[in-house]
Amino acid sequence: MRILVVEDDVNLNRQLSDALKESGYVVDQAFDGEEGHYLGETEPYDAVILDIGLPQMDGITVVEKWREAGKGMPVLMLTARDRWSDKVSGIDAGADDYVAKPFHVEEVLARVRALIRRAAGHSSSEIICGPVRLDTKASKASVDGIQLKLTSHEFRLLSYLMHHMGQVVSRTELVEHMYDQDFDRDSNTIEVFVGRLRKKIGVDLIETVRGLGYRMQAPNDAH
Amino acid sequence: MRILVVEDDVNLNRQLSDALKESGYVVDQAFDGEEGHYLGETEPYDAVILDIGLPQMDGITVVEKWREAGKGMPVLMLTARDRWSDKVSGIDAGADDYVAKPFHVEEVLARVRALIRRAAGHSSSEIICGPVRLDTKASKASVDGIQLKLTSHEFRLLSYLMHHMGQVVSRTELVEHMYDQDFDRDSNTIEVFVGRLRKKIGVDLIETVRGLGYRMQAPNDAH
DNA sequence: CTTCGACCACGAGAATACGCATGAAACTGT
DNA sequence: ACAGTTTCATGCGTATTCTCGTGGTCGAAG
Numbered sequence: 001m002r003i004l005v006v007e008d009d010v011n012l013n014r015q016l017s018d019a020l021k022e023s024g025y026v027v028d029q030a031f032d033g034e035e036g037h038y039l040g041e042t043e044p045y046d047a048v049i050l051d052i053g054l055p056q057m058d059g060i061t062v063v064e065k066w067r068e069a070g071k072g073m074p075v076l077m078l079t080a081r082d083r084w085s086d087k088v089s090g091i092d093a094g095a096d097d098y099v100a101k102p103f104h105v106e107e108v109l110a111r112v113r114a115l116i117r118r119a120a121g122h123s124s125s126e127i128i129c130g131p132v133r134l135d136t137k138a139s140k141a142s143v144d145g146i147q148l149k150l151t152s153h154e155f156r157l158l159s160y161l162m163h164h165m166g167q168v169v170s171r172t173e174l175v176e177h178m179y180d181q182d183f184d185r186d187s188n189t190i191e192v193f194v195g196r197l198r199k200k201i202g203v204d205l206i207e208t209v210r211g212l213g214y215r216m217q218a219p220n221d222a223h
Numbered sequence: 224m225r226i227l228v229v230e231d232d233v234n235l236n237r238q239l240s241d242a243l244k245e246s247g248y249v250v251d252q253a254f255d256g257e258e259g260h261y262l263g264e265t266e267p268y269d270a271v272i273l274d275i276g277l278p279q280m281d282g283i284t285v286v287e288k289w290r291e292a293g294k295g296m297p298v299l300m301l302t303a304r305d306r307w308s309d310k311v312s313g314i315d316a317g318a319d320d321y322v323a324k325p326f327h328v329e330e331v332l333a334r335v336r337a338l339i340r341r342a343a344g345h346s347s348s349e350i351i352c353g354p355v356r357l358d359t360k361a362s363k364a365s366v367d368g369i370q371l372k373l374t375s376h377e378f379r380l381l382s383y384l385m386h387h388m389g390q391v392v393s394r395t396e397l398v399e400h401m402y403d404q405d406f407d408r409d410s411n412t413i414e415v416f417v418g419r420l421r422k423k424i425g426v427d428l429i430e431t432v433r434g435l436g437y438r439m440q441a442p443n444d445a446h
Numbered sequence: 447c448t449t450c451g452a453c454c455a456c457g458a459g460a461a462t463a464c465g466c467a468t469g470a471a472a473c474t475g476t
Numbered sequence: 477a478c479a480g481t482t483t484c485a486t487g488c489g490t491a492t493t494c495t496c497g498t499g500g501t502c503g504a505a506g
Binding site: 411414415417418421431433434 | 452453454455456457
């Protein structure tokens with residue numbers, strides 16, 4: 001899962017980004033409205049954390065522009081004080097949620113989790129696919145009840161696949177959501193990781209759809 | 224749009240319900256956790272507003288039970304002020320959003336709007352033609368409920384035909400949509416693929432219109 | 447009603463593209 | 477410097493796609 005943090009306060013930005021990375025997300029940072037807007041429009045993020053008060057272009061304008069351009073990713077707004085009118089207009093402009101400063105980082109993390117899982121159409125913080133269980137809250141996964149030991153990229157791969165269960169996920173889509181900005185596209189890294197994941201969670205769970213990508217699904221189709 | 228309000232404070236409950244009705248929603252009211260849980264499990268709501276502190280059963284438990292039972296409707300939680308940990312656990316239990324008391328009714332309305340808007344984006348994209356079902360989002364197709372195993376070109380062909388159901392689709396049109404750029408015109412690949420598709424989904428569904436192309440249609444023509 | 451020509455279906459093999467395993471090399475943080 | 481992790485290159489096996497040839501079907505015209 002790839003997240004964009006747009007916040008001009010350098011310290012706060014780093015604090016948030018670090019916490020997110022710790023939870024296993026890939027994070028891009030922006031420090032003013034224009035940079036943030038540009039990134040959000042060109043890169044595919046699973047969620048955006050957006051300060052409302054920003055140099056160059058304020059947060060509300062940024063969201064509005066994204067929504068006009070058809071970008072639908074979930075946006076969590078950071079509002080300065082208890083300016084509740086800001087919150088309302090932010091939400092109506094297209095933001096999906098807000099947190100008032102000052103906030104606990106834990107809370108922001110919980111809200112980001114909720115936004116991402118809601119965007120994927122899941123209602124609880126645990127996603128279950130056959131014997132595999134993904135605990136988004138703790139960033140852990142298990143098979144048949146026993147904990148998995150996954151490397152960070154393996155976890156990101158599993159997480160993305162499980163958030164898009166039943167759907168075919170292309171290689172490029174995976175690359176875009178597992179890595180930040182620049183990454184050499186032609187390589188078989190994804191295949192390698194899929195292979196390693198399959199070895200750990202069982203080979204039947206990730207189906208390969210030739211020419212399109214991969215699909216995660218509980219294996220009950222004998223067909 | 225039908226909304227459930229679960230709140231034990233009679234005044235607050237009425238206040239919210241009135242505001243919602245004013246906005247054009249249909250509103251049901253509940254005044255304790257058990258009643259709320261029962262209603263939410265038996266009636267189909269588009270959104271629920273749920274107080275966290277309730278008699279009989281607290282809000283977090285209510286959400287958890289709903290989620291376990293597979294109920295996925297968006298839930299907006301009302302939390303007592305400053306109970307930061309409550310918010311986090313509420314969100315992780317499966318609530319989609321929360322508002323801290325005391326709140327402005329305007330704000331609750333904005334959030335309900337946002338929740339419903341989000342939920343609407345998850346209607347599944349399926350095309351059905353007789354016994355054939357095509358799920359474009361998952362890149363899957365089935366006949367009489369059983370999964371089809373289609374290759375990527377077969378799927379593309381089926382997809383195009385089903386998107387133009389009832390219309391005659393010419394060979395060149397198909398070629399142009401199944402292949403990027405240039406393609407050797409003198410070849411009968413399309414015919415080959417139509418043949419293979421017919422073998423998999425049943426021969427009656429794709430009618431050949433001599434001299435023009437193919438037409439997909441549910442087979443009920445006594446002709 | 448028959449015949450003719452164009453159009454289409456289908457099978458089987460050849461050519462290709464694709465995904466996978468593997469192991470070595472490069473990288474990372476401790 | 478070391479152990480764990482990630483990246484890259486190679487070659488192989490196979491599913492998929494394409495080509496080709498034959499025979500069948502349809503429709504119009506005589």
